[in-house]
Amino acid sequence: MATREEGRGMLATYDVTKTDKRFIGAHILVAVIALSIGSLFGPLQAFQFSGVDLYPYLQPVFKSYYQGLTIHGVLNALVWTTFFITGFFTLTTILGFKRGLRYPKLNRVGFWTMVAGLVMAAIPILLDEATVLYTFYPPLQANWAFYTGLTLVVVGSWIEGYGFFFTYRAWRKENPDTRTPFIAFGGLVTMAMWQFATLGIAVEILTMLLPWSLGLIEGTDPQLARTYFWFTGHPLVYFWLLPAYVSWYGMLPKQAGGKLFSDSLARLAMWLFLLLSVPLGFHHQFVDPGIPAGWKYIHAVLTYSVFLPSMLTAFTVIASLERAARKRGGRGLFGWVRALPWSNGSVAAQLLAGILFMFGGIGGLTNASYNVNLVIHNTTWVPGHFHLTVASAATLSFMGISYWLVPWITGKPLWKPRLAVIQTWTWFIGMLIFSNAMHVLGLLGAPRRTPLGVAPYVSEEWSGHLLRVGLGGAILFVSAVMFVWIVARTTWGKERLGANEEIEVPIAESEQDPQLTPLWLDRWVPWIVGTVLLILVAYGPQLIDQIANIDLGSGQAPSIRPW
Amino acid sequence: MSAPNDAKRTLHIDPYEKNWMRISIILVIVFAAAVTVAGFALGFQVPSPEERVDPNNLTGPWENPGLRELSPGVYELYVIGNATTWQFEPRDVEIPVDSTVTIYVTSRDIQHGFKLQDTNINMQILPGQVSKLTHVFEEAGEYPYICTEYCGVGHAAMFGNLTVVEK
Ligand code: HEM
Ligand SMILES: [Cu+2]
Numbered sequence: 001m002a003t004r005e006e007g008r009g010m011l012a013t014y015d016v017t018k019t020d021k022r023f024i025g026a027h028i029l030v031a032v033i034a035l036s037i038g039s040l041f042g043p044l045q046a047f048q049f050s051g052v053d054l055y056p057y058l059q060p061v062f063k064s065y066y067q068g069l070t071i072h073g074v075l076n077a078l079v080w081t082t083f084f085i086t087g088f089f090t091l092t093t094i095l096g097f098k099r100g101l102r103y104p105k106l107n108r109v110g111f112w113t114m115v116a117g118l119v120m121a122a123i124p125i126l127l128d129e130a131t132v133l134y135t136f137y138p139p140l141q142a143n144w145a146f147y148t149g150l151t152l153v154v155v156g157s158w159i160e161g162y163g164f165f166f167t168y169r170a171w172r173k174e175n176p177d178t179r180t181p182f183i184a185f186g187g188l189v190t191m192a193m194w195q196f197a198t199l200g201i202a203v204e205i206l207t208m209l210l211p212w213s214l215g216l217i218e219g220t221d222p223q224l225a226r227t228y229f230w231f232t233g234h235p236l237v238y239f240w241l242l243p244a245y246v247s248w249y250g251m252l253p254k255q256a257g258g259k260l261f262s263d264s265l266a267r268l269a270m271w272l273f274l275l276l277s278v279p280l281g282f283h284h285q286f287v288d289p290g291i292p293a294g295w296k297y298i299h300a301v302l303t304y305s306v307f308l309p310s311m312l313t314a315f316t317v318i319a320s321l322e323r324a325a326r327k328r329g330g331r332g333l334f335g336w337v338r339a340l341p342w343s344n345g346s347v348a349a350q351l352l353a354g355i356l357f358m359f360g361g362i363g364g365l366t367n368a369s370y371n372v373n374l375v376i377h378n379t380t381w382v383p384g385h386f387h388l389t390v391a392s393a394a395t396l397s398f399m400g401i402s403y404w405l406v407p408w409i410t411g412k413p414l415w416k417p418r419l420a421v422i423q424t425w426t427w428f429i430g431m432l433i434f435s436n437a438m439h440v441l442g443l444l445g446a447p448r449r450t451p452l453g454v455a456p457y458v459s460e461e462w463s464g465h466l467l468r469v470g471l472g473g474a475i476l477f478v479s480a481v482m483f484v485w486i487v488a489r490t491t492w493g494k495e496r497l498g499a500n501e502e503i504e505v506p507i508a509e510s511e512q513d514p515q516l517t518p519l520w521l522d523r524w525v526p527w528i529v530g531t532v533l534l535i536l537v538a539y540g541p542q543l544i545d546q547i548a549n550i551d552l553g554s555g556q557a558p559s560i561r562p563w
Numbered sequence: 564m565s566a567p568n569d570a571k572r573t574l575h576i577d578p579y580e581k582n583w584m585r586i587s588i589i590l591v592i593v594f595a596a597a598v599t600v601a602g603f604a605l606g607f608q609v610p611s612p613e614e615r616v617d618p619n620n621l622t623g624p625w626e627n628p629g630l631r632e633l634s635p636g637v638y639e640l641y642v643i644g645n646a647t648t649w650q651f652e653p654r655d656v657e658i659p660v661d662s663t664v665t666i667y668v669t670s671r672d673i674q675h676g677f678k679l680q681d682t683n684i685n686m687q688i689l690p691g692q693v694s695k696l697t698h699v700f701e702e703a704g705e706y707p708y709i710c711t712e713y714c715g716v717g718h719a720a721m722f723g724n725l726t727v728v729e730k
Contacts, residue, residue: 063717110649135711139673139690140713162652222674265576284607288687289694293611297598304594311587315580369598371607374683378676378711392668445680455719456709554618558672562646562715 014098015094017553018141020239023108024444025086025409028402030115031080032487039073039480041068047464048453055451056341058344063128065451066563070125073134077240077390079118082153084398086111086160089187091405092246095505096184102167109160113128117152120145130285131563133449135229138220141557144213147205154198161191179514182263183507186246189270190329192524194239196531198276200231213559220555223290230281231539238277240390242270244397246316248350251401254508255347256340258324261316263510264517269316271527272309276302276529294378295542296370302538303368310361317354320508321502345420346407349400352428353393354433362440378449380469381442384435392431396424399483406490408503419482426479429522434472572644580628610686610694618690625669628652641646644675644688644710648718651677651708656725665697676711677727687712700727720728 023296048065055065062068070230088109101107123145124130130142133387136150168188170182180188208220208228242493248268253259260266285291324335363385366372376382377414407414414420442448444462452458452466497503520526576584601607616625621643624631628641628654634657643652658664668677668688675688679698686694700706710721 012585041644066713066718069713137674137712140715143600221691223692226687226689262577262580265580283689287685289610289689289692290612293609296609300598301595304591307591307594308584308587311583314584319577321578334565365594369594369601370609371601371683374607374609374685377685378678378687445678445709447678447709449713450711450719452719455722457709457722548614551615551691554615554689556619558646560647562673562717 002220008249012500014094014100014378015102018098019104020094021052021409023104023111024090026081026111027555028405028409030088031083031398032120032402034075034079034100035480036084036484038072039079039477040471041072043473043477044068044481045072046469046476047450051452051453051466052454052470057384060329064131066133066537067131068126069449070131074121077134077396078150078153078449080331081240081390081394081398082157083237085113085190086157088116088243088246088401088405089164089172089191090160091182091186091333091432091505092250093167095166095180095507095559096187097171098181099167099171101163102170102548103163105116107160107163108165110156110161111162111319113159114153114156117149117150117154117156117420120152122150124149133544137229138209138212138225138345139555139557140212141493144210144536147210147213151202151205151210155203155230158195158198161195164191168545178265179517182260182266182510182514183246185267185522186242187203187417190239190242190246192236192528193242193274193277193531195507196535197232197235197239197241200228200233200281204228204232208401208552217552218509218556219552221546221550222555223288223553224550225555226285226288227281227542228292230363231283233284235277237386237389240274240394240511244350244353245270245313245395247318247401248354249259249315250508251506252317252347252350252508253320253324254506255322255344255404256321258327258508260508260510261319261323262515263512264521266510267313267517267521269309269312271307271521272312274527275531275534276309280306281539282542283368284374284465286370288376290546291542298538300368300370302335304365307365314358323511330332334461343418343421345414345424345493346400346403346419349427350397351404351426353396353400356388356396356428356431357393359435360393363388376442378432379442380438380446380448380452382441383448384438387431387435387438392435395430396427399414399427400424402483403489404503404506406487408505410491412490412493412496413495413500413501415486415493420486422478423482423486426475426482430472430479432472433468434476436462437468439471441465441469504553514527544562588618589728599632607683608623610696613667613695615691616669616693621669621671624667630656630664636662640666641662642666642668642708643676644668644670644672644714644721645677645679646670646672646714649710649715649721651710651721651723654656654666656723658714658725658727659730660703660727661699661701661730662727663699664699665695668694673714674712676716677708678711679706679708681706684708685711700723703727703729 063522094295124143130146132140132142280299282296282304286296325336325339328339330336403420404413624641630640630644668689670690677686681699684696684698706725708723
């Protein structure tokens with residue numbers, strides 16, 4: 001056994017350098033700062049709904065509810081996630097492959113490109129020159145620096161992705177017959193998916209929005225712009241979720257005292273997400289005028305196929321946890337759940353994130369059907385839904401990861417581990433209240449992206465739910481503050497970990513030797529080819545049609561800025 | 564280095580998991596069938612390409628947006644979204660109960676939304692495009708139509724009212 005493993009370099013050790021840790025830490029720092037500022041506006045929005053309007057007090061720094069909403073969407077959904085994810089994958093690459101990055105300078109360039117892009121986009125947003133929300137649908141026109149900044153953030157994330165791919169290639173040369181270690185594999189698949197996914201907004205910005213904002217072309221085609229945007233917008237959701245899955249599959253079982261239940265099915269699920277996340281973006285455009293109903297139907301059916309890898313994930317993660325819990329003495333059909341290490345904030349966060357995600361997944365399934373979509377499109381149901389996914393499944397998991405990651409990076413013990421547990425529960429409870437109220441309001445017809453506290457058409461029936469949005473928001477606010485505070489106190493605390501107390505990065509073994517996983521689950525070419533083909537089939541005809549019929553005259557910037 | 568036995572390289576699927584996967588696949592088929600039934604048999608409609616227009620020069624029926632009776636009980640309603648006034652044109656519409664109304668919407672400027680409360684009418688409004696859906700109003704009452712897409716500072720106040728009156 002030992003010789004075989006040595007032969008494959010499995011026992012090779014790699015001492016993570018200070019530079020590695022600082023590099024990962026820089027990502028997490030930017031991410032947490034973005035979350036702190038972005039999340040401030042979430043509760044303000046929620047309070048506004050319930051009749052407590054704090055926006056007058058933000059004058060003249062922040063001009064409107066909508067400027068705040070732009071900040072909230074961009075910083076939380078785009079910046080917090082992208083920086084956290086690239087930082088986390090730097091770690092899974094290094095520790096999965098047990099080697100340094102192949103070209104650390106390349107990754108550094110990627111990181112600083114993202115930072116430069118962030119600064120560039122932030123300036124017009126803060127100056128109220130880009131109050132176009134995080135979807136920036138034309139003909140709303142932002143300052144050119146906003147589009148350039150976003151492009152740089154995306155390009156920077158690509159470069160970091162290339163850095164991981166090159167590292168993989170170098171590792172592969174040294175380990176021709178070894179299965180790619182799961183956590184590294186998960187990061188690579190996610191970053192590969194991201195390369196395809198972001199082509200949509202890259203083309204949208206470079207061929208339309210940027211030249212238009214610079215005055216080089218007269219206008220935009222709003223329908224084509226939406227098609228490009230949602231080409232990216234849907235897989236963006238998986239870009240947020242897959243890193244959480246990597247942790248649920250590849251780390252959480254270890255934290256719970258167990259192993260990954262099925263290495264091969266975990267990999268299969270990852271591949272299916274690569275294959276299926278891009279070609280279904282039209283389900284965000286069911287009520288768009290310029291897309292034939294037939295194509296909407298095809299994307300609706302394809303959307304359901306993502307149910308399969310999601311169910312695989314649910315099974316494998318729950319089975320891994322159940323085994324771990326039974327080893328710890330848990331019994332009963334469901335009673336084992338109590339035997340999990342709930343007192344560990346990192347574990348509790350991810351378990352609760354998983355539970356919230358189950359509700360989110362069920363809601364997502366219903367969103368995808370025509371008849372429900374006609375009722376809830378652009379209502380508060382939608383933010384109600386994705387606060388269970390990106391703002392819980394992903395965000396709460398990332399918070400949980402931070403609870404071991406930040407001590408690992410800084411070499412300092414987690415500040416008040418019990419508070420971390422309380423923090424995760426407050427997020428859970430706040431989110432249950434908030435998201436339930438948002439869903440119900442959506443069914444009653446309340447529009448999203450609207451300061452409902454001042455809307456003239458708000459009906460009596462909505463008021464109780466609007467109050468619950470505020471209540472949930474208040475609890476979430478407390479929870480967000482606790483999180484940032486714990487991270488900050490840990491980072492700038494005086495206490496250091498002792499020499500023999502080093503934080504171990506939780507990397508789960510799998511029940512079955514990964515070498516026994518079939519080779520086709522460790523081959524890139526067939527999956528990439530399949531992904532490209534499926535995108536061509538699902539998007540090609542409509543893209544050709546919409547581009548051939550492009551009408552740049554129809555989306556000109558309004559003569560008076562509407563905000 | 565002993566090469567792993569090829570025969571052992573299986574997917575390693577637990578029997579429970581096999582059943583779970585079977586159930587999942589069946590559910591996917593059921594869901595897909597449900598959309599198919601909703602779309603084709605029950606007639607749930609979503610907008611489909613109707614017409615392209617020039618938002619700077621809205622002509623024909625768009626010159627006088629509003630309600631037009633085509634035949635007894637059958638109407639067409641043209642609605643334009645406007646982000647300078649943050650109003651729908653027209654703001655108020657009245658129809659008798661049991662009318663069939665085909666609603667056409669477009670925009671003079673930027674994107675808006677059109678959601679007619681208590682119905683399945685929900686459309687994205689894009690300049691240059693026409694969204695169209697039909698509804699039969701079987702119950703008298705007020706049906707506010709609300710702008711559901713951010714369209715500038717006046718967005719929250721943008722709505723209109725369709726009143727269905729007893730004959
Ligand atoms: C601190 C707790 C949070 C609260 C109370 C909160 C509250 C809200 C509310 C009320 C809205 C709806 C605004 C509207 O449609 O008018 C909203 C939108 C949104 N939130 Fe949050 N949120 C929180 C955290 C987060 C997090 C952590 C994320 C992502 C990681 C996030 C991502 C978003 C996005 C993408 C939107 C949509 C913005 C848009 O429509 O343009 N939120 N949030
Ligand atoms: Cu509007």
